[in-house]
Amino acid sequence: MQILRRKDILGLEEMSAEEITLILDTARSMREILQRKIKKVPTLRGRSVLNLFYEPSTRTKASFELAQKYMSADSVSVAGSSSSLVKGETLKDTVRNVEVMGVECVIMRHPVSGSSHYLARSVEASVINAGDGMHEHPTQGLLDMFTIWEKKGHLEELKVAIVGDIRHSRVARSNIWGLTKMGAEVVVAGPPTLLPLDMQGLGVKSYHRVEEAVEGADVIMALRLQKERQESGLFPSLREYTDLYGLTLQRIAGAREDALIMHPGPMNRGVEISSELADGSRSVILKQVTGGVAVRMALLYLLLGGTKEE
Amino acid sequence: MTNKDIYITGGRIIDPSRNFDQKADLLLRGGLIEKVEKNLQPPTGALKIDAHELIVTPGLIDMHVHLRDPGQDYKEDIISGSLAAAAGGFTAIAAMANTDPVCDNSSVVRYVCDRAARAAVRIYPIGAVTKGLEGKEMAEMGRMKQAGAVAFSDDGKPVVSGMMMRNALQYAFGIGALIIVHEEDPSLFGGGVMNEGSVSSVLGLRGIPSQAEEAMLIRDLLLLKTTGGRLHIAHLSTAGSVELVRRAKSEGLPVTAEVTPHHLLLTDRMVKNTGYSTNTKVNPPLRSEQDRQALWEGLLDGTIDAIASDHAPHHPDDKEVEYDFAPFGIAGLETTLPLLLDEVSSGRVKNLTLPLLIEKLSLAPARILDIPGGTLQPGSVADLTIIDLKRIITVNPAAWYSKSRNTPFAGRQLTGAPVWTIVGGKIVMEEGAPAGNFEQG
Numbered sequence: 001m002q003i004l005r006r007k008d009i010l011g012l013e014e015m016s017a018e019e020i021t022l023i024l025d026t027a028r029s030m031r032e033i034l035q036r037k038i039k040k041v042p043t044l045r046g047r048s049v050l051n052l053f054y055e056p057s058t059r060t061k062a063s064f065e066l067a068q069k070y071m072s073a074d075s076v077s078v079a080g081s082s083s084s085l086v087k088g089e090t091l092k093d094t095v096r097n098v099e100v101m102g103v104e105c106v107i108m109r110h111p112v113s114g115s116s117h118y119l120a121r122s123v124e125a126s127v128i129n130a131g132d133g134m135h136e137h138p139t140q141g142l143l144d145m146f147t148i149w150e151k152k153g154h155l156e157e158l159k160v161a162i163v164g165d166i167r168h169s170r171v172a173r174s175n176i177w178g179l180t181k182m183g184a185e186v187v188v189a190g191p192p193t194l195l196p197l198d199m200q201g202l203g204v205k206s207y208h209r210v211e212e213a214v215e216g217a218d219v220i221m222a223l224r225l226q227k228e229r230q231e232s233g234l235f236p237s238l239r240e241y242t243d244l245y246g247l248t249l250q251r252i253a254g255a256r257e258d259a260l261i262m263h264p265g266p267m268n269r270g271v272e273i274s275s276e277l278a279d280g281s282r283s284v285i286l287k288q289v290t291g292g293v294a295v296r297m298a299l300l301y302l303l304l305g306g307t308k309e310e
Numbered sequence: 311m312t313n314k315d316i317y318i319t320g321g322r323i324i325d326p327s328r329n330f331d332q333k334a335d336l337l338l339r340g341g342l343i344e345k346v347e348k349n350l351q352p353p354t355g356a357l358k359i360d361a362h363e364l365i366v367t368p369g370l371i372d373m374h375v376h377l378r379d380p381g382q383d384y385k386e387d388i389i390s391g392s393l394a395a396a397a398g399g400f401t402a403i404a405a406m407a408n409t410d411p412v413c414d415n416s417s418v419v420r421y422v423c424d425r426a427a428r429a430a431v432r433i434y435p436i437g438a439v440t441k442g443l444e445g446k447e448m449a450e451m452g453r454m455k456q457a458g459a460v461a462f463s464d465d466g467k468p469v470v471s472g473m474m475m476r477n478a479l480q481y482a483f484g485i486g487a488l489i490i491v492h493e494e495d496p497s498l499f500g501g502g503v504m505n506e507g508s509v510s511s512v513l514g515l516r517g518i519p520s521q522a523e524e525a526m527l528i529r530d531l532l533l534l535k536t537t538g539g540r541l542h543i544a545h546l547s548t549a550g551s552v553e554l555v556r557r558a559k560s561e562g563l564p565v566t567a568e569v570t571p572h573h574l575l576l577t578d579r580m581v582k583n584t585g586y587s588t589n590t591k592v593n594p595p596l597r598s599e600q601d602r603q604a605l606w607e608g609l610l611d612g613t614i615d616a617i618a619s620d621h622a623p624h625h626p627d628d629k630e631v632e633y634d635f636a637p638f639g640i641a642g643l644e645t646t647l648p649l650l651l652d653e654v655s656s657g658r659v660k661n662l663t664l665p666l667l668i669e670k671l672s673l674a675p676a677r678i679l680d681i682p683g684g685t686l687q688p689g690s691v692a693d694l695t696i697i698d699l700k701r702i703i704t705v706n707p708a709a710w711y712s713k714s715r716n717t718p719f720a721g722r723q724l725t726g727a728p729v730w731t732i733v734g735g736k737i738v739m740e741e742g743a744p745a746g747n748f749e750q751g
Contacts, residue, residue, distance in 0.1 A: 013512070090631060112632040113514040114586030121585065133634070134514030170514060197517070201508030 054080030141174025156183030321361025369401025369693030381410025399728025483539030623714030651726025
């Protein structure tokens, strides 16, 4: 199998359609492993991975850790609150110390945009960005694309509407880059205070009315609304947000009948998405999570797999 | 150091104070410029500088420098900053007040002046407008002025309260003092780390809108209409600010403005192109290409009076962190002149001439701060910079005299560099290296 020719996975902006296709193809083989009774392959035996999470995470962290275990990699997980960060050590020093213990790949989530770029420059190990600030969350973007691809059979010419807090969302950015490169049309919708002020750089169309954005959509993706955005004065209240922008059966009536309903989690039921949609027949929200493990196995394989004793 | 007479021969003399631009010889004697004449006979015993193929200009003045002394001398101190200035072709620099303790009283002003006596170049302290830069109580501007402060500024911070600013302008008018403002509305600044625009949207970094600067600038220009006194705007960064200053000047308001080399040469794309390098993090932030073009226009049409480095040195450890956590600032003393000379020699900026550039770096700041220099008139102080327009250098922060290394220009090859810096008739820099014994910090 072909190997990804890059040291790090920092974002989907810098990734080509060919690379994305390779990852999705590989993820499909990995998903087959997940369906086995004994979910374990020796592919990454003897390889070491560090999971470094400076922000809370359930899904992404569990997903990466399981991917490592299923691939037989040795891994260690460090949470920001328990690490030497609180003792004043810099990120660079922390990772360099773990690196000399033999770690070849660092999975990092960090609250500051660009941190994975900084880390990738500072260490020899491969860096996989598990979410950096408001910048990118490439593995989430890939697993979302994987889920759509599995369901629809293709990505090109699909219309994908992303609804909610685009401005502060790394998930939105990764999906915009990835889906656009794969030939899908991406539109975004939300109150102007939650959209990037300048959409030009992201190259997608934006709407202030959800109903317009989802018209004819093949995929509708809700984003998590963070309560702290209300506190910083970007919208008046959660209930008003729900009334005006929350995804409900009625609001998405203009979408295609077979439109997929997605959410990267964690969900605020009854706020950005109604339970009838989240749990409905068109929802693939839990499929996204399964796909997440497969995509992360694929990335670990493609970054680490072929470099030693092939 | 030498106290000998200095005879400079064969150079092209550019003196913006009297629109002089031709070949001539100079004689420096007793710390003053004695003669500027063609075919001057070499006096006996004088030190001779052969300036054939070189440019002789009034000593350059950087009116906006952070020396971090007292209090943060691991980043820079008065001596290291002065050596960096000499190496960069500056004969005088003005030191901002945001030190620790803040330069908000005459004791700190005197401390800076005392240390400056052993430095390589002239150092002019700028006092704070408000005590502790807190924006609440007026600092003793009168006493600081008596002690040697040449202007007053809370730079690094805006004076947030409109009434405080109004009072400060009125009071400064009474004592004939200049106020320099860092324009920034903190509520619009909103914890941003780079210019707000399409690049910040892509990078997911919090943006600083142009309005943060422009809103405060509008307020201060409005105040200036009734307060009297002179106002100088530090580091303009947006097209809107240029237009506001242009309009204020056309209305006859006593306002001047400066721009930095990094705002003239770089845009916010640099943050992306360097993969979030913290050496691109500066306040005001690197703006858009449209802003950059407007700054050049403002400089060329006289809206912007001076170029200043806003030299903001930081220790490498302070900058070797995640983008949000890094301090703002670009160190500029040793790059400002070569960067700008390169713009002249490359011809990239239409209508940018060497005499105009020299004026923005010498005469203009001398007039704004009302300090000696900025001229080669016989009888004036013998502060001179001698420039080789053809010398090719590579920006190498590791070799700097500044203690800092924070520049987004590292590795750039530039054409044009200072080769001699002369302060009060003494050579303080020769061939890029400081000459003489200066107390090390």
